[in-house]
Amino acid sequence: MADHSKIRYPKSGCCWTEKELQKYRFTFVHCTGLEFFGTETLPDPSLPLNSEFLVKQSGLEMQSTDDAALANALRFATTRTEEGHVDDFAVSLLTSLGYACQTRYVGIRKELPVTMCGELKLAKADVYVMDLTKNTILLLVQANTRIYNQGRNSLAQLIAEAIAAFQFNNWQRNQAGLPMQEEMLIPAIYLRGSYPTFYLVPVTQQLSKAVVQGNHPSIETHVKVYVPQVPRMAARMEEGMWPLDNRRIILKCYEAFKQFVY
Numbered sequence: 001m002a003d004h005s006k007i008r009y010p011k012s013g014c015c016w017t018e019k020e021l022q023k024y025r026f027t028f029v030h031c032t033g034l035e036f037f038g039t040e041t042l043p044d045p046s047l048p049l050n051s052e053f054l055v056k057q058s059g060l061e062m063q064s065t066d067d068a069a070l071a072n073a074l075r076f077a078t079t080r081t082e083e084g085h086v087d088d089f090a091v092s093l094l095t096s097l098g099y100a101c102q103t104r105y106v107g108i109r110k111e112l113p114v115t116m117c118g119e120l121k122l123a124k125a126d127v128y129v130m131d132l133t134k135n136t137i138l139l140l141v142q143a144n145t146r147i148y149n150q151g152r153n154s155l156a157q158l159i160a161e162a163i164a165a166f167q168f169n170n171w172q173r174n175q176a177g178l179p180m181q182e183e184m185l186i187p188a189i190y191l192r193g194s195y196p197t198f199y200l201v202p203v204t205q206q207l208s209k210a211v212v213q214g215n216h217p218s219i220e221t222h223v224k225v226y227v228p229q230v231p232r233m234a235a236r237m238e239e240g241m242w243p244l245d246n247r248r249i250i251l252k253c254y255e256a257f258k259q260f261v262y
Helices: 018-023 033-037 065-079 083-096 151-175 205-213 233-239 244-260
Strands: 026-030 104-116 119-131 136-144 183-192 195-204 221-226
Touching (some): 033 221, 033 244, 065 083, 083 136, 104 136, 104 151, 119 151, 136 151, 151 183, 151 195, 151 205
16 A cells, blocks of 8 residues: 655755645744744844945945945845846845854855755755854855745745755764754745845754655644835835835844844
């Protein structure tokens, strides 16, 4: 008799779709700022008080080379159709906001091994933050252009990356002689153009084992989601962070999200 609890087809992370989200029992819980960040009042961004990026829209208006470079990267991520511009902007923004430091590295196109259905596959993070002291993944970013309209598939790929990060981080802990963790909360961002959606993905040993063996998990995984509330929500994908009112709101979200990157 066929075992219908088995998931027969191993896939690389880039091939995950809505079907994998259903098979591995993911649900997505949209949260308020209080529910997601633990506060309704989000902190100001950790940019210099005199940062022109907060008060001037275009790099052409700025005197600061650093602010102009960030604004130019933002313009390309918001208006161009090449995904590489979104990756470049994500690296520039995360670095400017302090996600990178002496012990943290912000990089692009990190290939992470993930075992699925007994086979070793790869999941590729468009942008990531790594702890250099532990060689572990702290944050994942899935980037697409603003005109890309495959949101659920991109979300599935981001979830595959989170599971891969869990397996990778525990492998690194094992190599260092540390006990493997039973659960990790993987912070992740889906960036479409320059508009982000924030995720907190809990990954457990039980879920990872189900993926490794190709089994349906016995319990659901509830992923928290926060969608920044900008003045013109219907135009949020087209506008992204280009308008200054959107920019300040979204920068506060990035600042508050740093609490989960540790």
